Amino acid sequence: MTAKQLPLPELVNGLVGLGVPGVGLWREPVARYGLAATAALVADAGLSVTTLCRGGFLTAIDPVERAAALADNRAAVDEAAALGTDTLVLVSGGLPAGSRDLAGARERIADALTELGPYAAERGVRLAIEPLHPMYAADRCVVSTLEQALDLAERFPAEQVGIVVDTYHLWWDDRVAAQISRAGAGGRIHSFQLADWVTPLPAGVLNGRGQLGDGAVDMRWFRDAVAEAGYRGPVEVEIFNDGLWARDGQEVLAETVTRYRECVVGDSA
Amino acid sequence: MTAKQLPLPELVNGLVGLGVPGVGLWREPVARYGLAATAALVADAGLSVTTLCRGGFLTAIDPVERAAALADNRAAVDEAAALGTDTLVLVSGGLPAGSRDLAGARERIADALTELGPYAAERGVRLAIEPLHPMYAADRCVVSTLEQALDLAERFPAEQVGIVVDTYHLWWDDRVAAQISRAGAGGRIHSFQLADWVTPLPAGVLNGRGQLGDGAVDMRWFRDAVAEAGYRGPVEVEIFNDGLWARDGQEVLAETVTRYRECVVGDSA
Numbered sequence: 001m002t003a004k005q006l007p008l009p010e011l012v013n014g015l016v017g018l019g020v021p022g023v024g025l026w027r028e029p030v031a032r033y034g035l036a037a038t039a040a041l042v043a044d045a046g047l048s049v050t051t052l053c054r055g056g057f058l059t060a061i062d063p064v065e066r067a068a069a070l071a072d073n074r075a076a077v078d079e080a081a082a083l084g085t086d087t088l089v090l091v092s093g094g095l096p097a098g099s100r101d102l103a104g105a106r107e108r109i110a111d112a113l114t115e116l117g118p119y120a121a122e123r124g125v126r127l128a129i130e131p132l133h134p135m136y137a138a139d140r141c142v143v144s145t146l147e148q149a150l151d152l153a154e155r156f157p158a159e160q161v162g163i164v165v166d167t168y169h170l171w172w173d174d175r176v177a178a179q180i181s182r183a184g185a186g187g188r189i190h191s192f193q194l195a196d197w198v199t200p201l202p203a204g205v206l207n208g209r210g211q212l213g214d215g216a217v218d219m220r221w222f223r224d225a226v227a228e229a230g231y232r233g234p235v236e237v238e239i240f241n242d243g244l245w246a247r248d249g250q251e252v253l254a255e256t257v258t259r260y261r262e263c264v265v266g267d268s269a
Numbered sequence: 270m271t272a273k274q275l276p277l278p279e280l281v282n283g284l285v286g287l288g289v290p291g292v293g294l295w296r297e298p299v300a301r302y303g304l305a306a307t308a309a310l311v312a313d314a315g316l317s318v319t320t321l322c323r324g325g326f327l328t329a330i331d332p333v334e335r336a337a338a339l340a341d342n343r344a345a346v347d348e349a350a351a352l353g354t355d356t357l358v359l360v361s362g363g364l365p366a367g368s369r370d371l372a373g374a375r376e377r378i379a380d381a382l383t384e385l386g387p388y389a390a391e392r393g394v395r396l397a398i399e400p401l402h403p404m405y406a407a408d409r410c411v412v413s414t415l416e417q418a419l420d421l422a423e424r425f426p427a428e429q430v431g432i433v434v435d436t437y438h439l440w441w442d443d444r445v446a447a448q449i450s451r452a453g454a455g456g457r458i459h460s461f462q463l464a465d466w467v468t469p470l471p472a473g474v475l476n477g478r479g480q481l482g483d484g485a486v487d488m489r490w491f492r493d494a495v496a497e498a499g500y501r502g503p504v505e506v507e508i509f510n511d512g513l514w515a516r517d518g519q520e521v522l523a524e525t526v527t528r529y530r531e532c533v534v535g536d537s538a
Binding site for chain 2: 101102103106133135137144148173197216218221
């Protein structure tokens with residue numbers, strides 16, 4: 001998503017040229033390019049698919065909507081398996097129209113995972129609950145903290161359900177250090193994603209994430225925290241930013257690698 | 270602020286006409302109308318001043334900036350005392366430019382309160398730390414949860430420092446019930462403010478609060494929670510909303526009273 005203006009072949013070529021070993025994919029561009037074609041493209045390039053984004057939106061009350069959401073999530077699991085990634089990221093969903101019941105919505109997510117967790121595990125795919133920043137609690141994701149995500153995930157085996165540590169969503173929370181340790185101890189850090197927090201936020205607050213180093217997030221702190229918690233998996237950079245998307249995609253990829261080296265790799269301050 | 274388009278005399282007349290017994294004031298309109306004149310205006314109308322907004326912005330590192338912030342907060346305390354309110358609301362401040370140290374910023378707030386708490390108490394004014402939604406953590410307030418606010422407040426006597434329960438900032442947090450109980454047990458709920466959460470958020474995310482009943486917040490739940498925690502003080506409605514401000518102010522006041530009766534007063538569902 002950081003360079004979503006690039007068609008998949010150009011994205012893959014760019015990453016290979018920069019020495020990036022893997023790529024996190026979203027379902028929509030995969031569907032446009034074709035699932036089998038995408039799997040062949042990345043495999044032929046020697047890239048791993050780190051995660052597939054995204055399943056989720058599991059909070060509907062209406063039975064028809066719930067059945068449709070479950071079917072869509074099973075399809076997402078199948079797509080993840082076809083792409084050869086072991087992780088499907090879940091954005092859990094917001095409040096149904098007219099509802100003010102956050103606790104009830106979270107319970108419906110748990111209900112859905114009871115079905116989806118085993119389905120995914122049978123296909124070699126782990127579900128990763130991504131807590132989203134509390135500013136999305138009403139309309140995108142009622143799971144707002146890493147603690148809430150773990151409270152949900154720990155009802156299931158770790159090989160079925162884990163969590164995503166995304167700096168953009170979690171940086172403000174003074175409980176995040178303890179929760180990263182908890183997640184690591186349980187083997188539940190299934191993905192680690194980076195974006196910086198910059199202000200002012202744009203209307204709709206979706207596409208204002210910052211390039212690494214431009215904002216308030218201490219990237220090295222997060223890097224060290226997940227490492228100390230035992231995480232050895234890929235690090236994804238996922239920046240939704242209208243400004244980045246308006247630029248040359250290859251330039252954005254190169255800048256992101258440079259920023260990653262400056263802000264994430266290297267010694268702590 | 271809900272009807273900030275109204276000059277103070279019209280605001281006061283409107284509230285008296287609607288049977289509203291008190292008003293929360295902001296420093297800027299008070300300064301424009303004159304401190305003594307405002308005090309006389311509200312006293313002559315028989316209104317209480319529920320709170321004065323706002324002090325705070327106590328996170329600066331630079332010594333000159335810190336001294337200026339402390340002086341401004343002492344002035345705010347003096348103004349609160351002159352207006353006859355017992356509560357000054359604090360918006361604590363964001364990260365200084367270039368800083369990523371949330372914990373350090375929170376410690377500087379505590380340092381400032383060591384000086385400001387006694388100064389306020391000597392003048393019959395309580396400081397009320399308002400946790401702001403985490404989307405403001407970088408640029409307005411590093412105190413993002415009621416738990417963090419209480420962790421700060423409890424370092425001081427309750428007659429010096431308490432907290433604000435504002436539905437807009439706290440509604441998403443599944444720990445808020447326990448923290449409201451904690452605040453009430455300690456006699457630290459110094460203010461209770463209402464606004465609803467509506468989406469999409471506007472650019473800058475400051476002036477998109479919802480009229481009571483339009484959004485995701487369960488107002489009666491909050492009303493009951495603070496009541497069960499022992500709170501018997503005033504209830505303020507504080508809605509920053511460009512749409513409300515563009516309308517006739519008296520109409521907005523009347524609508525707000527109607528919504529308050531519908532959404533807050535009356536039996537729980």
